[in-house]
């Protein structure tokens with residue numbers, strides 16, 4: 001709930017479609033002003049029309065995050081926002097191929113969109129968060145950022161890096177006593193343009209948006225800044241299967257350390 005008379009801003013990358021759009025709608029319904037950006041101006045304008053029905057301000061910007069000049073312009077716009085409170089790095093390039101066919105250009109592009117640009121944007125927002133005494137940064141990772149997958153080497157490399165970034169930033173800010181929380185949120189399959197139709201155990205973008213919203217609102221106080229969380233399945237069995245797989249890895253690593 002927002003008690004402040006000034007509506008805070010949620011800055012969300014890639015709001016034109018998919019999860020980004022669901023996030024913008026969710027935060028707008030909760031009373032946040034929205035600043036979102038992507039390459040598809042028509043999709044962003046459509047979203048803006050939908051959002052203004054919630055009586056919040058909505059700014060959209062055509063911005064290709066792989067282009068340095070676009071990101072510089074974006075950062076200049078971000079500096080003009082009054083009271084940003086949430087920053088969600090949602091935009092991502094697909095970068096899907098067998099590792100041996102992986103194009104370095106595609107990898108570089110995905111890296112810039114998923115890692116380089118988010119670092120620059122976070123550095124821009126940081127002083128504003130500090131000025132207002134609070135802020136939350138979320139990297140939308142993926143289950144493939146916790147467990148690699150065949151045909152996803154490039155994508156997984158970026159998603160693992162996002163988890164590393166979120167954890168390192170989160171710990172660093174905690175150590176420095178900054179009032180800023182950082183998380184990586186790793187969803188399972190959703191039916192969006194990214195991976196095409198996911199036929200088994202599909203998560204809805206609305207359900208993921210709601211979980212990310214709650215994370216930003218500190219509704220899970222046992223999750224400290226710097227943690228990576230996953231939500232991979234609608235069913236508890238799927239979630240348990242995933243966590244056991246992660247645990248099996250940790251146990252193998254523990255055995256290795258104990259034996260050597």
Ligand SMILES: NC(=O)c1ccc[n+]([C@@H]2O[C@H](COP(=O)([O-])OP(=O)(O)OC[C@H]3O[C@@H](n4cnc5c(N)ncnc54)[C@H](OP(=O)(O)O)[C@@H]3O)[C@@H](O)[C@H]2O)c1
Pocket residue numbers: 013014015016017018019020037038039040041043063064065066089090091092093113140141142143186187188189190191192193194195198
């Ligand atoms: N779909 C899944 O199964 C799945 C599973 C786990 C995690 N995720 C993650 O969820 C997040 C959202 O993906 P989605 O499923 O909603 O996919 P999506 O529908 O394809 O949306 C991707 C978004 O990223 C933006 N984007 C991509 N390249 C960009 C660039 N160079 N510059 C600016 N914006 C760019 C797109 O905007 P424009 O097209 O307007 O540029 C679009 O809004 C991603 O981080 C993805 O890795 C997805």
